[in-house]
Amino acid sequence: MITEASLNSVPGISAMYRFQWEQAQNCYVLLYPEGMIKLNGPAGEILALIDGDRSIIEIVALLKEKFDGAEGIEGDVIEFMQDAENQNWISLQA
Secondary structure, three states: OOOHHHHHOEEEEOOOOEEEEEOOOOEEEEEEOOEEEEOOHHHHHHHHOOOOOOOHHHHHHHHHHHOOOOOOHHHHHHHHHHHHHHOOOEEEEO
16 A cells, blocks of 8 residues: 555566557557556556656656646555556555
8 A cells, every 4th residue: 555655665567567658559558478458548647657766756746747737646646556556567666
């Protein structure tokens, strides 16, 4: 579970997935040996900022900047990160 204290955690894409833009699908996807997960726009925007160096709070700040302040985005990003971690798409490093 992501808490206030873990906002400084650094997410990384799990080793069993490959994140990429898929031209044929016109969206970001997560590829894995058995198939592909087609991501919606917000999920793709968040995962595109995961580079193994940025913390969750830094990702939130970049998204706020990109989307002109985007009120309430922090809660949405945290909720997505929790879901992505539960699905084993990402792992968090302290």
